[in-house]
Amino acid sequence: MGKTNYKKQEEYQFFTHGKHKILIEACKVLYLQCEGKYTTIYLIDGNKILDVKNLKKFETELTEYGFLRIHHNTIINGKYITAIELSKEQKKVFLGEIELKISRNKAEFVKKTFF
Secondary structure, eight states: OOOOOOOOOOOEEEEEETTEEEEEEGGGEEEEEEETTEEEEEETTSOEEEEOSOHHHHHHHHGGGTEEEEETTEEEEGGGOOEEEEOSSOEEEEETTEEEEOOHHHHHHHHHHHO
């Protein structure tokens, strides 16, 4: 897939789920999506965590581990990208079977990062 600058993903991140703080390896996170003031963290094992932390805060914390923002409401773990489509009609990234939209504003950044 072109150039990648991933650091080792052995770092752990704290996520808040309800009243509990959960410690998870960054490499176990597939992607994050926000809706309103809540962020859903999608894990590689299929589990989800709902957190009240905003996406900007996650972006700051996770960028150094190979995560990138592809849309105003989505951050992905670049380690799991299997395909990218950047045609005029559609801009999307695939994480296995999962298809996520890339915003027009982020398309050039994604292209530079991976090609």
